[in-house]
Amino acid sequence: MIKNKNRILSSEKKKPILYDVYYNETEKPQPMVIFCHGYKGFKDWGAWHLVAEAFAEAGFCIVKFNFSHNGGTMENPIDFPDLEAFAENNFSLELEDLDRILNEIEAGNENLPRKISTISLIGHSRGGGIVLIKAEENTRIHKVTTWASVSDFKARFQENTAEFETWKETGVTHVENSRTKQMLPHNFQFYKDFKENEERFSIKRAVKNLKIPQLIVHGSEDPTVSEKEAKAIHSWNPKSGLVIIDGADHVFGASHPFEGSNLPNHLKKAVEKTIEFLK
Numbered sequence: 001m002i003k004n005k006n007r008i009l010s011s012e013k014k015k016p017i018l019y020d021v022y023y024n025e026t027e028k029p030q031p032m033v034i035f036c037h038g039y040k041g042f043k044d045w046g047a048w049h050l051v052a053e054a055f056a057e058a059g060f061c062i063v064k065f066n067f068s069h070n071g072g073t074m075e076n077p078i079d080f081p082d083l084e085a086f087a088e089n090n091f092s093l094e095l096e097d098l099d100r101i102l103n104e105i106e107a108g109n110e111n112l113p114r115k116i117s118t119i120s121l122i123g124h125s126r127g128g129g130i131v132l133i134k135a136e137e138n139t140r141i142h143k144v145t146t147w148a149s150v151s152d153f154k155a156r157f158q159e160n161t162a163e164f165e166t167w168k169e170t171g172v173t174h175v176e177n178s179r180t181k182q183m184l185p186h187n188f189q190f191y192k193d194f195k196e197n198e199e200r201f202s203i204k205r206a207v208k209n210l211k212i213p214q215l216i217v218h219g220s221e222d223p224t225v226s227e228k229e230a231k232a233i234h235s236w237n238p239k240s241g242l243v244i245i246d247g248a249d250h251v252f253g254a255s256h257p258f259e260g261s262n263l264p265n266h267l268k269k270a271v272e273k274t275i276e277f278l279k
Helices: 048-057 083-087 091-107 126-137 162-170 189-196 203-208 227-236 265-278
Strands: 002-011 014-023 030-036 061-065 116-124 143-147 172-176 183-187 214-219 241-245
Touching: 002 091, 014 048, 014 091, 030 048, 030 091, 030 126, 048 061, 048 265, 061 091, 083 183, 091 116, 091 126, 091 189, 116 126, 126 143, 126 203, 143 265, 162 172, 183 189, 203 227, 214 227, 214 265, 227 241, 241 265
Parallel strands: 030 061, 030 116, 116 143, 143 214, 214 241
Antiparallel strands: 002 014, 014 061, 172 183
16 A cells, blocks of 8 residues: 655645545556545544545545644644644635645646546545535535534634624634643634635535535534534435434544554444445
8 A cells, every 4th residue: 555644735825735645556547535634633633544544445545634724734743833824724725725635636746646537525524514615616526425524614603602702802712622732723814704705605505506426424422513413414415325323423433642453433334334435
């Protein structure tokens, strides 16, 4: 198996993107999968490397990457040393990052297989909303899968609360990262960017307009994003596939750091159902 890890995608006047590519060498054109992490996530979280290996073993080339403003750096992609970047992140930037990855695949790159047949997207949690919007607006996408995806970005801003008013007045709010104990900043530009692009950032609108096959995977015991959100997404596109994994949590039984060499059962099921769908 070829593993090209921590490769850097540079662009003029833009923050670089760190990415990994996993695949097995073959003469045939390979189906490509791009994996997008969620909020406070990163490509090296938990068991994502085992997920990548499973897709490569199944005949896919998989790319997992860090969003450029996720708080990691090229030197330290895991512990969020770049809080300034984190504060300036927004949905526009994440969609643009995914576009940069798509453009790189199209342009061809020495870290990728020579021949690509199709491109599909997988997004976890907030990354689920990102891939659904991108899949609706970009004709290069063949199929789209979400794992434990959010159904509504707007609701998460909690607009009519005292906390929101304080954020608006001070220009910055903080969220604790339970893993690193850092207080992660969000500048008010995050909300402003959302309001300026509210129609584009409607997951409901994107899903209703999807013209490609869609799969929704969610855990019945997800404490972070309710199973109801998966059912809402499914209701907007009744042609979509819906898999509720009984007993699974938000990360399908994985954790960070992940010490095991095998996928947790719930995550294994998510991977198997996704491979079945993509094939």
